[in-house]
Amino acid sequence: MQVEKFSYDNQVVKQFAIATVLWGAVGMLVGLIIAVQLYLPELNLGIQYLTFGRIRPLHTNAVIFAFVGNMIFGGVYYSLQRVCKARMFSDFLSQFHFWGWQLIIVLAAVTLPLGFTTGKEYAELEFPVDLLIAVVWLSFGANMIGTIIKRREKHMYVAVWFYIATFVTVTILHVVNSIEVPVSFLKSYPVYAGVQDALTQWWYGHNAVAFFLTTPYLGLMYYFLPKAANRPVYSYRLSILHFWALIFIYIWAGPHHLLYTALPDWAQSLGTVFSIMLLAPSWGGMLNGLLTLRGAWDRVRDNPILKFMVVAVTAYGMSTFEGPMLSLKNVNAISHFTDWTIAHAHVGALGWNGMLTFGVLYWLVPKMWDTQLYSKKLANLHFWISTLGIVFYAVPLYWAGITQSLMWKQFTPLGILQYPNFLETVLQIIPMYILRSIGGFLFLCGILLSAYNLIKTARQGSFIKNEEAEAAPYKNEKDQIKRGLIHRWLEKRPVQFALLSTVVVLIGGLVELIPTYLVKSNIPTIASVKPYTPLELQGRDIYIREGCNTCHSQLVRPFRSETERYGEYSKAGEFVYDHPFLWGSKRTGPDLHRVGGKYSNLWHYLHMEDPRQMSPGSIMPPYPWLLTQVLDTTTTQAKISVMRSLGVPYEKGYENFANEDLENQANKIADDLLNNGIPAESNAEIIALIAYLQRLGTDIKGGAK
Amino acid sequence: MKSNKILLMIFSLIFFFFEQTNLLAANEETLDKVMKTMLVVTLVVIAFVLWLAVVYSEKNDSEGKTFKAPLAAFKKYLTRTTPIEKEQEILLHHDYDGIQELDNRIPPWFSILFYGTIIWGAIYLLNYHVFDDGQVQTKEYNLEVHQAALEREFLIKTGAFLNEETVTALSDAAVLSEGKDIFIKNCASCHGQSGEGLVGPNLTDDFWIHGGGVKNIFKTIKYGVPQKGMISWQTQLDPKKMQAAASFILSLYGTNPPNGKQPEGEKWKE
Numbered sequence: 001m002q003v004e005k006f007s008y009d010n011q012v013v014k015q016f017a018i019a020t021v022l023w024g025a026v027g028m029l030v031g032l033i034i035a036v037q038l039y040l041p042e043l044n045l046g047i048q049y050l051t052f053g054r055i056r057p058l059h060t061n062a063v064i065f066a067f068v069g070n071m072i073f074g075g076v077y078y079s080l081q082r083v084c085k086a087r088m089f090s091d092f093l094s095q096f097h098f099w100g101w102q103l104i105i106v107l108a109a110v111t112l113p114l115g116f117t118t119g120k121e122y123a124e125l126e127f128p129v130d131l132l133i134a135v136v137w138l139s140f141g142a143n144m145i146g147t148i149i150k151r152r153e154k155h156m157y158v159a160v161w162f163y164i165a166t167f168v169t170v171t172i173l174h175v176v177n178s179i180e181v182p183v184s185f186l187k188s189y190p191v192y193a194g195v196q197d198a199l200t201q202w203w204y205g206h207n208a209v210a211f212f213l214t215t216p217y218l219g220l221m222y223y224f225l226p227k228a229a230n231r232p233v234y235s236y237r238l239s240i241l242h243f244w245a246l247i248f249i250y251i252w253a254g255p256h257h258l259l260y261t262a263l264p265d266w267a268q269s270l271g272t273v274f275s276i277m278l279l280a281p282s283w284g285g286m287l288n289g290l291l292t293l294r295g296a297w298d299r300v301r302d303n304p305i306l307k308f309m310v311v312a313v314t315a316y317g318m319s320t321f322e323g324p325m326l327s328l329k330n331v332n333a334i335s336h337f338t339d340w341t342i343a344h345a346h347v348g349a350l351g352w353n354g355m356l357t358f359g360v361l362y363w364l365v366p367k368m369w370d371t372q373l374y375s376k377k378l379a380n381l382h383f384w385i386s387t388l389g390i391v392f393y394a395v396p397l398y399w400a401g402i403t404q405s406l407m408w409k410q411f412t413p414l415g416i417l418q419y420p421n422f423l424e425t426v427l428q429i430i431p432m433y434i435l436r437s438i439g440g441f442l443f444l445c446g447i448l449l450s451a452y453n454l455i456k457t458a459r460q461g462s463f464i465k466n467e468e469a470e471a472a473p474y475k476n477e478k479d480q481i482k483r484g485l486i487h488r489w490l491e492k493r494p495v496q497f498a499l500l501s502t503v504v505v506l507i508g509g510l511v512e513l514i515p516t517y518l519v520k521s522n523i524p525t526i527a528s529v530k531p532y533t534p535l536e537l538q539g540r541d542i543y544i545r546e547g548c549n550t551c552h553s554q555l556v557r558p559f560r561s562e563t564e565r566y567g568e569y570s571k572a573g574e575f576v577y578d579h580p581f582l583w584g585s586k587r588t589g590p591d592l593h594r595v596g597g598k599y600s601n602l603w604h605y606l607h608m609e610d611p612r613q614m615s616p617g618s619i620m621p622p623y624p625w626l627l628t629q630v631l632d633t634t635t636t637q638a639k640i641s642v643m644r645s646l647g648v649p650y651e652k653g654y655e656n657f658a659n660e661d662l663e664n665q666a667n668k669i670a671d672d673l674l675n676n677g678i679p680a681e682s683n684a685e686i687i688a689l690i691a692y693l694q695r696l697g698t699d700i701k702g703g704a705k
Numbered sequence: 706m707k708s709n710k711i712l713l714m715i716f717s718l719i720f721f722f723f724e725q726t727n728l729l730a731a732n733e734e735t736l737d738k739v740m741k742t743m744l745v746v747t748l749v750v751i752a753f754v755l756w757l758a759v760v761y762s763e764k765n766d767s768e769g770k771t772f773k774a775p776l777a778a779f780k781k782y783l784t785r786t787t788p789i790e791k792e793q794e795i796l797l798h799h800d801y802d803g804i805q806e807l808d809n810r811i812p813p814w815f816s817i818l819f820y821g822t823i824i825w826g827a828i829y830l831l832n833y834h835v836f837d838d839g840q841v842q843t844k845e846y847n848l849e850v851h852q853a854a855l856e857r858e859f860l861i862k863t864g865a866f867l868n869e870e871t872v873t874a875l876s877d878a879a880v881l882s883e884g885k886d887i888f889i890k891n892c893a894s895c896h897g898q899s900g901e902g903l904v905g906p907n908l909t910d911d912f913w914i915h916g917g918g919v920k921n922i923f924k925t926i927k928y929g930v931p932q933k934g935m936i937s938w939q940t941q942l943d944p945k946k947m948q949a950a951a952s953f954i955l956s957l958y959g960t961n962p963p964n965g966k967q968p969e970g971e972k973w974k975e
Contacts, residue, residue: 079802083804085802155799157799157804158806226804226805227803227804232804232805232806233804233805233807234809235809236797236799236807236808237808237809237810239806265833265834268842269833269834270830272829273826273827273829276822276825276826277822277823280815280819291786294789325719414865414866414944414945415853415856415857416939416940417940420940420941420942421891558842559846559849560849560850560853563846564940565941597932598931599934600904600934601934602904602934603895603904676904
C-alpha cells in the first residue's frame with residue numbers, strides 16, 4: 001500500500017496555547033479584582049470603567065471565551081489533525097481564525113468596561129462584535145469540517161463527534177440569542193422581551209456551559225487523557241450512549257435557571273426533569289475518563305499531568321452531580337440568587353476546565369517543542385496550589401450562599417422577617433468573601449507558575465513547526481448499514497453526522513422556545529402595564545450600561561419571605577416591554593423589581609452619590625459620575641423607533657416629540673430634588689436613572705387594585 | 706468503597722440540610738415528620754454498616770475456593786466489567802493516532818441510573834401537570850401565605866401582636882436602649898444620629914407631620930408615607946420593635962441636638 005507523506009500544523013496550536021495562558025492570567029486577575037471589590041468597593045479607584053458591574057462581564061467573558069476558548073481551539077487543532085491523519089484544511093483559515101478570535105477578545109476588553117453591553121449574561125458583546133464572532137466561528141467550522149472531509153482515517157474518533165456537536169450547536173445558540181435591532185453603532189435591543197428573552201437567554205446561557213465548557217472539553221479529554229495515560233479508552237459503547245444522550249438532553253435544561261420565576265410552570269418542569277436526566281449522560285464522560293486510567297493509577301502518583309486530569313474529571317463529576325440537584329425546586333429555592341451558584345460554577349470552571357487545560361498544556365508543550373517538561377516539581381507545586389485554591393474558593397462560598405439564603409427566609413415567631421435589612425445578610429458573609437478571594441489568588445498564582453514552567457520548557461526545546469507524518473490514503477469502500485454497526489457506518493459520514501446532531505440538539509430548543517414565543521396564554525397580559533417613558537427608557541439603558549443587573553435581580557419569587565421583603569411577586573405580564581429582560585441571576589444587593597416608589601428621589605440621589613450615606617456598611621460602589629454626566633438625548637428618537645418596531649406600542653410619530661416629554665419628566669424630578677435641598681441639573685444621567693427606578697414594578701399597582 | 710462512604714456523607718448532609726430548613730418553619734406536624742425521618746435515616750445507616758460487613762465477607766469453602774457473599778456478588782453484578790487481564794478480548798480494532806478503544810459493557814448501575822432518572826422525569830411531569838398533585842408555584846405560595854395569615858390572626862387575638870390601637874409608650878431603660886439600636890440601624894440615615902433630621906424631619910421638636918404621640922408614630926413607622934419617602938416597616942420590624950423605636954423617638958423630645966432641622970408639620974398637643 002502506498003503511504004502519503006504530509007505534515008501537521010503545530011504553529012497555530014502554539015499560538016492558541018500562548019493565548020490560553022496569557023488571557024487566562026488576565027481573566028483570573030480581573031476575577032480576583034472583582035472578588036476583592038466585594039469587600040473593598042473602593043478598589044474601582046473611583047473610576048467608572050472599573051466598577052464591579054462593568055468588569056464582572058469582562059471576567060466571565062475572558063475566562064470562558066478567551067481562556068477556555070483558546071484552549072479549545074488549540075486542543076482541537078492539535079488532536080483533530082492527528083485523529084484524522086490530515087493537516088488542517090486551510091492554513092489561511094487557521095490563521096484567520098486565530099487572529100480574528102484575538103481581535104474579538106481585545107474588542108470585548110475595550111467595549112465592556114466602556115459600558116457597551118447587551119446586559120445578557122455571557123452574551124454581553126454588542127452586535128458588531130456578535131457579527132465578527134459569527135464570521136470567525138464559521139471560519140473555524142469550515143476549517144474543521146474541511147479537515148474531517150479530507151481525512152485519511154476511515155472513521156471519526158469520539159473526540160471528533162464532540163467537536164462537531166460543539167460547532168453546530170454553538171452556531172445555533174449564538175445566532176438565535178443574538179438577534180437584535182441596532183439603535184446606534186454600539187447599542188441594540190434584542191427582539192425578545194421579558195419572559196421570552198429570559199428563556200432564550202438561559203437556553204443560550206446554560207448551553208454555553210454545555211457546548212462551550214463541556215462538549216469540546218470532553219473531546220479534549222478523549223484525546224489527551226488516553227494519550228497521557230497510554231491506556232485504551234474504557235468503553236466505546238459508553239462513548240456512543242453518553243454522547244448522544246448528552247447532546248440531546250443538555251439543550252432542554254436551560255429553564256432550571258428560571259425556577260420560581262414568571263416563566264410558565266410547564267417550561268420550569270421541563271428544565272427540572274431534563275436536568276435530572278442529564279446526570280447519567282454527564283457521568284458517562286467521567287466514567288470513561290476515570291476508568292480509562294484503570295491500570296495506570298500507579299502512574300498518577302508521580303505524573304503531574306495525570307494528576308491534573310484526574311482532578312479535572314472528578315470536578316466534572318462533582319459539578320454535574322450538583323447541577324441536577326440545584327435544578328430541584330426545593331434546592332433551587334435556597335441556592336438561587338446566592339453565592340452557591342457562584343461556587344458551583346467555579347468548581348466547574350476552575351476544576352474541570354482549568355485543571356484539564358493545565359494537564360493538556362503540560363503534555364502538549366513538551367511534545368511540540370520536542371523536549372521534557374522543564375520542572376516536574378513546579379508542575380506538582382502548581383497542582384497543589386490550584387487544588388487548594390479551588391477548595392478555598394468554593395467552600396466559603398457554599399457556606400456564604402446557604403447562610404445568606406437562610407437569613408433571607410427566616411421569620412421571627414411573630415411572623416416578621418428576622419433579618420429585614422438586606423445589608424445585614426451581606427455583612428454576615430463578608431469574611432467568606434475574603435476567604436474566597438484568597439482561593440482565587442492561589443489559583444492565579446498557579447497559572448503564573450505554569451506560564452514560567454511552560455516558557456522554560458519551550459526555551460530548552462526546539463519548536464517543530466510542521467510535524468512530519470505519513471499515512472495511507474483514504475480508501476472509499478462501499479459498505480452497507482449492518483445491524484449493530486450502524487454507528488460505525490455513521491462515523492464515516494461527517495456531513496450526515498453533523499446534520500443528525502443538529503436535529504438532535506434542535507428538538508429540545510424548539511419544543512421550549514416556540515410555544516413560549518407563540519402561545520399567548522403563557523404570558524397573561526396585564527392591562528395597566530404601559531411602555532416606559534422616554535426618560536425611563538434612557539434610565540434603563542444607564543442601568544444596563546452600569547451593569548446594575550450583575551448584582552441586583554428584578555424578580556420577586558413567589559415566596560412569602562420575598563413578598564414580605566420586596567412586595568408582590570413578579571408576573572409574566574409585567575415584563576412585556578422589557579427589551580432585554582433584566583431579571584439578573586445573583587443578589588449581591590436586594591431585588592429591585594418593586595423598588596419603584598419605595599424611597600424618595602432624594603434618597604436615590606444621595607444613595608447613588610455614595611451608598612454608604614444611606615446604608616452604612618454597604619458594599620455598593622459610589623456612582624458620583626451619574627450626578628455630573630449629561631444624559632445623551634440624541635438617541636431618544638432612534639430608541640423609541642426601534643422599540644416600536646419590536647412591538648412596543650408607542651404612537652406613530654411619538655419619537656419626534658419624545659424628548660419634550662423626557663425634559664418635562666426630568667424637570668419634575670429635578671424640582672422635587674430642589675424642594676428637598678439638592679440643586680440637581682435636570683439633564684444629569686442620575687435623573688433618568690431615578691425615573692427608571694421609581695417606575696420599576698409600579699404599573700401593576702395601578703390596574704389590579 | 707471510599708467513594709461510597711463519601712456519597713453517603715454527602716447524602717446525609719443534604720438530607721439534614723433540608724430537614725433543617727423545614728425545622729425553621731417547624732410546627733408540630735413537621736417536627737413529627739422530622740422525627741420519623743430521622744428514625745428511618747438511623748435505621749438506614751445501621752443497615753448500611755451491616756451491609757458493609759456482609760459484603761466483604763469472603764470465605765473459602767471446603768475445597769478452598771473463594772466463596773462470595775450474595776451481596777458481594779450483587780455488587781460485582783452492578784459494576785460488571787471485564788477484568789484488566791482479559792482486556793485483549795474486548796479490544797476493538799480502532800486506532801486513532803495510537804489511541805485504542807475497549808468495548809467494555811456499560812456498567813449496570815449506570816444503566817439503572819440513566820433509565821431511573823428518565824422514569825423519575827416522567828413521573829414528575831405527570832405529577833405536576835397531569836394529575837395536578839404537585840404544587841405549582843402559585844399554589845405553593847398561596848398556601849404559604851394562607852397559613853401565615855392564620856397564624857397572624859391568632860397572635861393578634863392573644864395580644865402578642867401589638868397594633869396601632871393597642872400600642873403604649875414604654876419608658877424602661879432596656880426598651881429604650883433597644884429602641885436606640887433599632888433607630889441607629891434603620892432610621893438614622895434619614896433622621897440623623899440624634900433624630901435631628903436630615904432627609905427626613907426633625908424628631909426632637911414639638912412639630913409632627915403625621916401626628917405625634919405613640920399611636921401616630923407607631924402608625925407612621927408601620928405603614929410609612931411612601932409618597933414622601935418614609936418607607937413602611939411592618940414587614941421588617943416586629944411590633945415590639947416598632948414600639949421600642951417609637952418609645953425611643955418619644956424620649957428624644959426636647960433634647961435639642963446640634964444641626965437640628967427646621968420644624969415641619971403642625972404643633973402637636975396630646
